[in-house]
Amino acid sequence: MSDPHPARPPEKEDKRSFLQKVAEFIHPGPDSTEDLIETLADAEDNDVIGADSRVMLERVIRMADMTASDVMVATRRMDMVNIEAPLEELLNLVISTAHSRFPVYQGARDNIIGILLAKDLLKLQRAPELNIRALLRPAVFVPESKGLNDLLREFRGNRNHLAIVIDEFGRVAGLVTIEDVLEQIVGEIEDEFDIPEDDGDIFGLADRTYRVSGDTSVERVCEAFDTLVQSSDADAHFDTIGGLIAHEMGHVPKRGEHLQLGGLHFVVLHTKGGAVRWFKVSRVADDSPAFGSASE
Structure with missing residues (x-):
């Protein structure tokens, strides 16, 4: 029933x-x-x-x-490690750039032999006899035409966070990171350079240089370094050091470019949204070039 x-x-x-x-x-x-x-x-x-x-x-x-070439850091602006460089020079590069990963080359810059993770350098503290070569991770190479969707899938699959971009002739064209790809989806990602304004705008570094925010006022820079930093254009006035440097360069500064002004040497460390977020600043050496690319 x-x-x-x-x-x-x-x-x-x-x-x-x-x-x-x-x-x-x-x-x-x-x-x-x-x-x-x-x-x-x-x-x-x-x-x-x-x-x-x-x-x-x-x-x-x-x-x-979009492809890898659309978001990569061009080779001339890549911070790279020469495997033959002294350890002290290598450490200064790691400290001054604050990157977590570095392509390592031998001889020519196109001859990339691996990737060095900054954290792996800590192993030298316990085992000074280690050779830098023993710390290298395999480098991943991708063509300029690599689609970002496929690249992101590969980053997730092989757990790599950085890839070297190769042009059609097999030469190094640049590098791309997983952050570069993710920012195309979620926008700018805050990183180690994104320090809240209340935490300060000028920081001393271990190599006796300084990290200066692009939003720092020109007046504060002059006071901090006891010098006069002003535009070559008498009629121009700028509130921030980033705006002043961009005007003097005549274009939107890119990472690695540098300029001398007011007895100071400004190197562009980090840019976002078409503006400089951080400079590396030091006193001008007598034989320093007036401006150009720090990677040249």
């Missing part, structure tokens, strides 16, 4: 992913990438997705058309 009051079947759990829900909202599908992005904006207006989600999805869509 059948049960007169059968139990109600449990409601099925909605296992649709977030992207599937968005896809159903925009059905029928758009005809182009720009149409899809416009539809995402409509989804935000209709409260289907939030503003942050819309921005991230738009970046994911645009990233599909």
Whole structure:
């Protein structure tokens, strides 16, 4: 005899992913990438997705058309380690640049023999007899045409955070990090250079140079270094040292470029959003070039 009051079947759990829900909202599908992005904006207006989600999805869509060459650090601006360099010189490079990983070359800069992790140098404290070569990790090489989606998948799969980018002739074109790729999705990632303003803007380094924020006022730089730093253009006025240096260079500064001004040597350490975030500053040596690239 059948049960007169059968139990109600449990409601099925909605296992649709977030992207599937968005896809159903925009059905029928758009005809182009720009149409899809416009539809995402409509989804935000209709409260289907939030503003942050819309921005991230738009970046994911645009990233599909990007390659390693679009986000890499060009070879002339790469901070690299010469395997033949003295340990003291190597340590000064690690301290002054504050990177966690360095391509290592032997002879020519195109001859990259491995990757050195800054943290691995700590092993030399316990075993001074170790050779730097013993600390090197294998270098990963990718072509300039490598899609960012594929590159991110490889970074996650092999747990590497840095890859050397090679051009069509097999020469080193630059390097790309997992941070460079992720920033195309989530925007700028705060790193070791992103110190809150309240924590200060001028820091002494172990090699007797200084790290100076690009937002530091020109007046404060003059006071800190007891010198007069001013524009060569008498009619120009700048509030920040970053703005002043950019004006003197005549273009948006890039990492590794440097300039002498007011008896000081400014080297661009870090840039974000088209502005210099940090300079390395030292007193001018008599034989220093006026300006150019610190990596040359």
